[in-house]
Amino acid sequence: MARIVELEVEALADPYNPQLFVRLMSDDGYTSVGETWWGTYQPMSKPGTPVFAIGVFVETLLRPLTIGQPCDTVADIEALWQRLVRATIQYGHEGIVSTAISGVDIAVWDLVAKRQGVPVTTLLGPVVHDAIPVYASLTWLGDVDRVCRDAERALSAGIRAVKLHEANVDLILEVRRRLGPSVPLMVDASARFDEDGAIAAAERLADADLVWFEEPVYPQSDHAALARVRQTATMPIAAGENEFGLAGLERLVTSGAVDILQPEIAKFGGLTPARGVGEMARLAGIPMYPHNYSLGPSLLANIHWAMTSPAARWLEVPWLSEGGTFPCGMPMPELVDGCVLPPTAPGLGYTGH
Ligand SMILES: [Mg+2]
Known part of the structure; x- marks a missing residue:
């Protein structure tokens, strides 16, 4: 059974179109990438910075829940999604919580599909x-x-x-x-x-x-x-x-x-x-x-x-x-x-x- 051994957040702080990536690595050497929503353009904040709020949530709350989890099957993906939702319920279901979970979830689908050698559609x-x-x-x-x-x-x-x-x-x-x-x-x-x-x-x-x-x-x-x-x-x-x-x-x-x-x-x-x-x-x-x-x-x-x-x-x-x-x-x-x-x-x- 393969497991997730690393999760990294990468914020690309473009002034108008910032992006927030979630990168995963499995213990057998596969890497993958997901993306969260980027917040929104906030004229009052330093350009590009809204993504950091989501990134901190991923790093502090979702990363420890993700590392060590299996990444072989769709059932593993579903189990991790349930785990993330359950563990963050005290922060709400929506907004930054569901946005952050989206980035991790997309990365896990990428990881499992890559390990199986198939497109995510499969x-x-x-x-x-x-x-x-x-x-x-x-x-x-x-x-x-x-x-x-x-x-x-x-x-x-x-x-x-x-x-x-x-x-x-x-x-x-x-x-x-x-x-x-x-x-x-x-x-x-x-x-x-x-x-x-x-x-x-x-x-x-x-x-x-x-x-x-x-x-x-x-x-x-x-x-x-x-x-x-x-x-x-x-x-x-x-x-x-x-x-x-x-x-x-x-x-x-x-x-x-x-x-x-x-x-x-x-x-x-x-x-x-x-x-x-x-x-x-x-x-x-x-x-x-x-x-x-x-x-x-x-x-x-x-x-x-x-x-x-x-x-x-x-x-x-x-x-x-x-x-x-x-x-x-x-x-x-x-x-x-x-x-x-x-x-x-x-x-x-x-x-x-
Ligand atoms: Mg529209």
């Missing part, structure tokens, strides 16, 4: 998609010219759909006009509206032929308000990235608040609970498009998860402005006709630094 399996289309998720820009430039750059790179992070309806309508009617276009308002504002925005955006309208309402936890927006909106409503556990995701589905579920694997606990989330979406008949804002191990975890989830249909890839990069330096996954294909390398297949 452990999650079976693969149910030949290919999944990706969409370019633009940053908040607030400027029509910059939005169109970044969108055109994404389309030139072979990505066939574009999601804006904007809440200015005039700007969105102008972007649609300039890009033309054939580009699949999504809008993510990042919860910038109250309920009435969201209803009004959705009404004006009816002519923009959006694939979906995402997180229109603040607070994100007000599922009832979101459900009321959905009742009047003509386009599908999407949300889910700010739920940090299965219970919240289930409430979102059962409250009739969304047409599309967008869970964030690096927030709600990693690949272990992800299987249940995917199954919940499938049973509810709701498509599940994993949320992602990383080029790194968590994007790869999303790809493995989506490939084995019947409800998955789109994958989100960040599209940083003017050719910006993530600190780990991982390139965009290879695309064929705007789609990612099922991974074949052992583990997650991470090839960054």
Whole structure:
């Protein structure tokens, strides 16, 4: 039986796109990598530093619980996940706790799959998609010219759909006009509206032929308000990235608040609970498009998860402005006709630094 003998946290403190990696080593010499959510951009804090709060939690609380645990089978992964959740319950189920657990969990899936010499999909399996289309998720820009430039750059790179992070309806309508009617276009308002504002925005955006309208309402936890927006909106409503556990995701589905579920694997606990989330979406008949804002191990975890989830249909890839990069330096996954294909390398297949 192989065991985990080391856990290291690596914080990549980029000012705008920090990343937090969890690296594991087994006693037979395999290494692996996972990634937590990175907190969020905090204008009040020193650039890049939000990841350190999560890193300290991993190092002080999760590391001692992880070292010494077996890493041979999926049952070992599940046992470790239960161990981490049980031991940290006094700190809550969600937020930094579930985020930190996500990073360790993703790393353990990578480790077990590498030791077995198979892609993570083989452990999650079976693969149910030949290919999944990706969409370019633009940053908040607030400027029509910059939005169109970044969108055109994404389309030139072979990505066939574009999601804006904007809440200015005039700007969105102008972007649609300039890009033309054939580009699949999504809008993510990042919860910038109250309920009435969201209803009004959705009404004006009816002519923009959006694939979906995402997180229109603040607070994100007000599922009832979101459900009321959905009742009047003509386009599908999407949300889910700010739920940090299965219970919240289930409430979102059962409250009739969304047409599309967008869970964030690096927030709600990693690949272990992800299987249940995917199954919940499938049973509810709701498509599940994993949320992602990383080029790194968590994007790869999303790809493995989506490939084995019947409800998955789109994958989100960040599209940083003017050719910006993530600190780990991982390139965009290879695309064929705007789609990612099922991974074949052992583990997650991470090839960054
Ligand atoms: Mg979003």
